Amino acid sequence: MSDALRTLIEALERDDALAEPARLRERIEALDRLDAWMPVAGEWMWRVQAIQRKLEAANATEYEAVRLAIRQGRGREAMRHRWRDGDGAASVCGDAYDWLDEWVAxxxxxxxxxxxxxxxxxxxxxxxxxxxxxxxxxxxxxxxxxxxxxxxxxxxxxxxxxxxxxxxxxxxxxxxxxxxxxxxxxxxxxxxxxxxxxxxxxxxxxxxxxxxxxxxxxxxxxxxxxxxxxxxxxxxxxxxxxxxxxxxxxxxxxxxxxxxxxxxxxxxxxxxxxxxxxxxxx
Ligand SMILES: C[S@@+](CC[C@H](N)C(=O)[O-])C[C@H]1O[C@@H](n2cnc3c(N)ncnc32)[C@H](O)[C@@H]1O
Missing domain, CATH: 3.40.50.150 (Vaccinia Virus protein VP39)
Structure with a gap:
């Protein structure tokens, strides 16, 4: 396993505040980076899976909150809030997918x-x-x-x-x-x-x-x-x-x-x- 992956896993384990609502984009990007490194073996696999469960649970809470806002007619603000969280129109061009697609999905x-x-x-x-x-x-x-x-x-x-x-x-x-x-x-x-x-x-x-x-x-x-x-x-x-x-x-x-x-x-x-x-x- 590479040093870069080990450093990433240890940093994510230490970062308790990563589950906070405001850090959704970082969570999605961290999950993507972990996916790109998979599979890892042994003890490291359990540690990666624990991080994934924690981040996915925080994301699921956010998704449910946005769905509730939509059902209550407050979806526009919830959506705009996240879109504004991105890089805005300046970096809109190109056909690649990014964290906003993960969020919408x-x-x-x-x-x-x-x-x-x-x-x-x-x-x-x-x-x-x-x-x-x-x-x-x-x-x-x-x-x-x-x-x-x-x-x-x-x-x-x-x-x-x-x-x-x-x-x-x-x-x-x-x-x-x-x-x-x-x-x-x-x-x-x-x-x-x-x-x-x-x-x-x-x-x-x-x-x-x-x-x-x-x-x-x-x-x-x-x-x-x-x-x-x-x-x-x-x-x-x-x-x-x-x-x-x-x-x-x-x-x-x-x-x-x-x-x-x-x-x-x-x-x-x-x-x-x-x-x-x-x-x-x-
Ligand atoms: C590139 S996707 C675009 C999907 C969607 N508009 C979006 O932007 O997320 C093209 C879609 O057009 C549908 N499609 C292709 N030919 C069609 C037709 N003659 N009438 C209706 N839908 C068609 C395909 O099944 C496919 O779902």
Missing amino acids: GVLPHGTPAEAEALPPEMVFYQPTPARHVFDLLDRLQLGGHDTLVDLGAGLGHVPLLAAICSDARCLGIEIEHAYVESARRCARDLHLANAHFVRGDAREADFGIGSVFYLYTPFTGTILREVLDALRCEAARRTFRVCSFGPCTAVLAAESWLAADDEPRSDRVAIFRAQRPSSPR
């Missing part, structure tokens, strides 16, 4: 969803938007009670769930995988989120008339993305709305003449576009 009572089915070509498998990007997006969107956010290809529903917790907007997830939809619905019910809804279906058949904000974390590519963008473009002839994207599909959206970006679009931060009346029909 701990708070949202998903359980393990049933196995998803294999997807046809052009449909992209599930991967959640990193939590700091969701919070960054919510900060920039400033959703109000008049808004309806629609996540096209919602997966386990993190984006609509977090938006429903942090705003009064109506939040809708459309997802093709039955198991994910069921899991997201359970989560919304468990957290008493009356403004979060999940529909099983193909995004191509969505009612594009209801959203004031559409979100796409590259859920599909090629002809499916084209079909959905064409439907949104038709909708833009009638009214204005925003379209937000993350990942490779941002480059496709940036090339649409009827979408105007709020800032220079980049693939490693959520891009926000405003739909404008198309100049002529295609």
